Amino acid sequence: MKKFVNDPAKFVPEFMKGIVLANPGLLEFNEEFQMIKRKDAPNNARVSIVQGSGSGHEPAHVMAVGPGMLDGSCQGAVFAAPPVDACYETIKALASDAGVLVLVNNYQGDRMAWDMATEMAQAEGINVKQFHINDDVAVEDSLYTVGRRGVAGNFFVIKACGAAAAAGKSLDEVYAVAEKVNNSVRTMGVALTSCIPPAKGTTIFQIGDDEMEVGVGIHGEPGRRRDTIKPADVIVDELFDAVAQDIPFVSGDRVALMINGLGGTPISELYVLYARAHERAEQAGFTVVRNYVGEYCTSLEMAGASLTLLKLDGELETLLDAPAEVAVRIF
Amino acid sequence: MKKFVNDPAKFVPEFMKGIVLANPGLLEFNEEFQMIKRKDAPNNARVSIVQGSGSGHEPAHVMAVGPGMLDGSCQGAVFAAPPVDACYETIKALASDAGVLVLVNNYQGDRMAWDMATEMAQAEGINVKQFHINDDVAVEDSLYTVGRRGVAGNFFVIKACGAAAAAGKSLDEVYAVAEKVNNSVRTMGVALTSCIPPAKGTTIFQIGDDEMEVGVGIHGEPGRRRDTIKPADVIVDELFDAVAQDIPFVSGDRVALMINGLGGTPISELYVLYARAHERAEQAGFTVVRNYVGEYCTSLEMAGASLTLLKLDGELETLLDAPAEVAVRIF
Incomplete structure (x- = not known):
């Protein structure tokens, strides 16, 4: 372990x-x-x-x-x-x-x-x-x-x-x-690997070397399907479509866009995902008012990521802008 | 991959x-x-x-x-x-x-x-x-x-x-x-896994399932030795001693203490390391004026961490306190 x-x-x-x-x-x-x-x-x-x-x-x-x-x-x-x-x-x-x-x-x-x-x-x-x-x-x-x-x-x-x-x-x-x-707010994630809870000492699910779990849960719950790993942009497109069509989000919306790492994925890869997600949001006519790229809700060291869209209005933008402080910080 | x-x-x-x-x-x-x-x-x-x-x-x-x-x-x-x-x-x-x-x-x-x-x-x-x-x-x-x-x-x-x-x-x-x-400032790290550069598609070094590389470099360069994985506190003790004895840091020092994740280690584990490092610093008579726990300098998705001590004085504390802004942020 x-x-x-x-x-x-x-x-x-x-x-x-x-x-x-x-x-x-x-x-x-x-x-x-x-x-x-x-x-x-x-x-x-x-x-x-x-x-x-x-x-x-x-x-x-x-x-x-x-x-x-x-x-x-x-x-x-x-x-x-x-x-x-x-x-x-x-x-x-x-x-x-x-x-x-x-x-x-x-x-x-x-x-x-x-x-x-x-x-x-x-x-x-x-x-x-x-x-x-x-x-x-x-x-x-x-x-x-x-x-x-x-x-x-x-x-x-x-x-x-x-x-x-x-x-x-x-x-x-x-x-x-x-x-x-x-x-x-709507989210969907994808996992490339499982993780290992310390007290369990073994993985929580099995996944092949060329496989991903689309729509995974943060405890390794099954998602929509198991598939072979696709290029990053193809993965983002599926997450984005699933999320954006759900409320639905519509052209003209002001949004916050989050790419959340599931724990084991380096931040460089999260920014590869962000680039595509941002482009897709702009193509859909959304204005990305705020963005969040990093780890917010993980599954130990699972390699994977999720995409979140939040529909904003003046009230929510003010609330997101308000000062806040947590244990996780850079400086 | x-x-x-x-x-x-x-x-x-x-x-x-x-x-x-x-x-x-x-x-x-x-x-x-x-x-x-x-x-x-x-x-x-x-x-x-x-x-x-x-x-x-x-x-x-x-x-x-x-x-x-x-x-x-x-x-x-x-x-x-x-x-x-x-x-x-x-x-x-x-x-x-x-x-x-x-x-x-x-x-x-x-x-x-x-x-x-x-x-x-x-x-x-x-x-x-x-x-x-x-x-x-x-x-x-x-x-x-x-x-x-x-x-x-x-x-x-x-x-x-x-x-x-x-x-x-x-x-x-x-x-x-x-x-x-x-x-x-002095640092030493330990790796539990290798990482895989995207263009290479394979790991940059081999390491056994029960092994760690003590003193690893951020490109997978060999460190001081290969060893079996030890409890977190034992690992911290070795990193802390190597770093603290180097300048040396001495009782009464005001320090910044950093636990840096190498990319694939979840932040929960970094805080396990931080708890021990903080205690060791206090036992050594150092005052931990500032602390940094997270990813600052990684090696893609390598599982591992490094410990850094920085000896402070009034000038450096003021410089660390000054406002700054980077791409990596929570809010």
Whole structure:
């Protein structure tokens, strides 16, 4: 297993500890519940934004904690939902007079944990709402999901809700922002390789040396089909068409365009994909107002990428422009 | 070959086009010389900072073009120095009354190209100096290098020189900053896998399923030894000791600490390494004033990482704090 790990069972708390050591002024770590939160949250003047899911998708979700983004996140083991008590303690730790919004990517395991935790918190009088993100157009229903899966579009929901909360919007208003972004964002991905969860020690699916999985899920769930690897532009064309036709996006739209790496693909290749995607967007009459190229929602060291389009308007552009800070940074 | 490419011969210009399409206000692309430059450079009021090397190390070098960083960069093919005429044209395109500083990572191919280009530019009356970066402590002399190799420490040289140039320092003063950073920065890396250059289509070295290369170069050059993979903390300890004993760093030092991914290692694993490195730095009596965890200087999709320490003082901290902007960003 070609990985930097100590005890595989401690992989998640060890990397979480690293995140907090690297951001000592900003973040604090609760090891018992594998939860990272902003030191200055909750703040009763604003809604708390919370998320928690399986690990292995970094920087989602736990590295997205910071001002203008998540207030806190609890992590399960790699590709496993966090336990109910961790979700419950996370809601309690971030309970604000203004309320708590839990953003859940649509997987049955995560939903079950957060449903129970939300009920428990509500029974204690905490004002908490839950929203489900499901931007993946590849398939309806999946290995671990009823309905569509939540993938890289999650970043935009967090960014917009975090900005709305920072601006003092009410819980209902922030929830409406989540709904608006989720209704406006679509993603599809492709995998060239599997990945190896540290505690498993072997790949999560088999794929031939000349094969790709079109429409893959971020836990290696099957997509639309297995195919031989195609040139980059052909792959982008399929992702772009699937995504753009879904809402649909139409000529004249202002969009954000994201090429998200799944973990093992170098950034140079992501920019090869971006070049084609940008051209396709322009040919379709879209104005690419903002772009995002890098890793936002990964599957450990999986080689692969996804393409996301977000339909913008003045409100969403303002929310995306608002200042934000997370553990992942260059400078 | 599990890669997003079209024609492998066009891999470099295609990803460069993507970078510029993603940063239309900031950058412009000269395809003939595979050169990206700031649109607003040269500026005769400040020194131009220039670099150019083989591709495959992204975000170094070409994604480091931007305000407060490089003014321009020309790229060779993957792992091949840029041609002399590209280097010469890059110097000419960035020629400023205040002078041009060329930052060269210490590889013979790059030095030869930039030596000739610098001479040609000087013969035309352009005020240009050249500085060689050699922060890799792993080995003296290497496959493609006389003396030590230049690796991830390059980021700090660029950042500090870019800030000094933006502050209006003279060419001699900016050169002195490069010298100071290079004298204060040390790096060592380890590889778990090889990588596959698109035009080659096969790995650049062989390595067993349970092996690692300690002290690897960013073109797969041999390091200090081949060994079986060790726990993450053991690996960090060896890198940390090699780096910290080299200047040496001493108790009481204020340092910047970088864990750099070599391309195929997920950021979660980099934070496992960071946690140990941070602890070792504290145990050694260093104050970690700033930290950097992510990809700064890679080797395509190689699984691996390097550890860098930079000894700080007030001047360097101010230069690192100065605003800067590059193609690689989260928001």
